[in-house]
Amino acid sequence: AQKITQTQPGMFVQEKEAVTLDCTYDTSDQSYGLFWYKQPSSGEMIFLIYQGSYDEQNATEGRYSLNFQKARKSANLVISASQLGDSAMYFCAMREGWERDFNKFYFGSGTKLNVKP
Amino acid sequence: GAVVSQHPSWVICKSGTSVKIECRSLDFQATTMFWYRQFPKQSLMLMATSNEGSKATYEQGVEKDKFLINHASLTLSTLTVTSAHPEDSSFYICSAPRGGVKNIQYFGAGTRLSVL
Numbered sequence: 757a758q759k760i761t762q763t764q765p766g767m768f769v770q771e772k773e774a775v776t777l778d779c780t781y782d783t784s785d786q787s788y789g790l791f792w793y794k795q796p797s798s799g800e801m802i803f804l805i806y807q808g809s810y811d812e813q814n815a816t817e818g819r820y821s822l823n824f825q826k827a828r829k830s831a832n833l834v835i836s837a838s839q840l841g842d843s844a845m846y847f848c849a850m851r852e853g854w855e856r857d858f859n860k861f862y863f864g865s866g867t868k869l870n871v872k873p
Numbered sequence: 874g875a876v877v878s879q880h881p882s883w884v885i886c887k888s889g890t891s892v893k894i895e896c897r898s899l900d901f902q903a904t905t906m907f908w909y910r911q912f913p914k915q916s917l918m919l920m921a922t923s924n925e926g927s928k929a930t931y932e933q934g935v936e937k938d939k940f941l942i943n944h945a946s947l948t949l950s951t952l953t954v955t956s957a958h959p960e961d962s963s964f965y966i967c968s969a970p971r972g973g974v975k976n977i978q979y980f981g982a983g984t985r986l987s988v989l
């Protein structure tokens with residue numbers, strides 16, 4: 757089974773509107789971390805937001821928030837007030853286990869977001 | 874600013890030559906770094922985990938002799954694509970976990986390799 761599932765290959769959103777990118781994960785570990793990255797056409801991977809499995813509150817970073825529903829094993833990214841510069845690929849990722857340097861990340865297949873003017 | 878530097882950003886080489894890609898953590902030490910390969914419009918595929926002072930751990934299906942990894946210091950890991958062929962053309966990207974509670978992986982800007 758896939759560790760991270762992103763079911764939306766592509767999404768469109770009108771500028772200034774909010775958009776939700778879906779992510780579900782699969783793990784039997786009690787301790788894990790969930791991450792979202794943005795990859796513009798230039799190729800760099802930009803860290804956006806982190807949610808720990810024991811965090812009770814949803815993470816927020818500026819216009820980004822993570823809708824964490826542990827029982828459903830979902831970690832959706834919400835982008836508020838979309839901007840043209842938000843057009844990019846977005847990847848959801850998970851790190852299983854305790855925070856160790858050698859713990860690798862599992863990435864989803866990504867969602868291509870297009871923001872329309 | 875960037876916390877992980879990757880060089881070169883773009884390289885074109887002839888078939889049969891070797892190419893070295895560097896990945897540096899700029900303001901922190903990284904005992905572990907990761908190397909990924911990404912095909913167009915696809916997700917990142919983990920190739921190997923680079924360990925400072927010891928051998929790299931390769932993912933299943935990745936040729937160790939083709940993709941040589943050297944993690945010689947706490948801030949530098951290199952990936953050498955040996956005897957490159959056109960099928961090795963791809964986007965290679967490295968990452969380093971910064972540690973702390975979140976242990977976020979920070980990525981280099983990536984290297985686009987084109988083998989003629």
